[in-house]
Amino acid sequence: MDLAVTIIKVIISISFGVFGLGKVLNLPNLTVMMTQTFERFGLSKQLMQLTGLGEIAGVALLWVPVFDNSDRLGGALLAVIAGLASVYHLKHKDKPEDFMPALMMAALAAFVAVFT
Secondary structure: OHHHHHHHHHHHHHHHHHHHHHHHHOOHHHHHHHHHHHHHOOOOHHHHHHHHHHHHHHHHHHHOOOOOOHHHHHHHHHHHHHHHHHHHHHHOOOOHHHHHHHHHHHHHHHHHHHHO
16 A cells, blocks of 8 residues: 555656646746636636645645654645645536546545545
């Protein structure tokens, strides 16, 4: 089980890390679609950047032992962020291919939060 959790932590760290940095630094190649999605949902660019900071903080908590079970908190934080993204996609009646990545990332992050 430890190996599976570690592999999942690496996968979600890369994904949330890259897209979190993209949101915070407003990297055009990474954020065009995300910016359009946030605007379509009626959310501000500042909230997108705050979401990116939350993703970076979650990834950091997965790997840096700030306190006991900080990796569980990191997984839970990432699961909440991705879960809320899924809710917004569903609320706006997006197609499954639009919300499934967020839903899968929420499930993987929740797995880490529970089984770490």
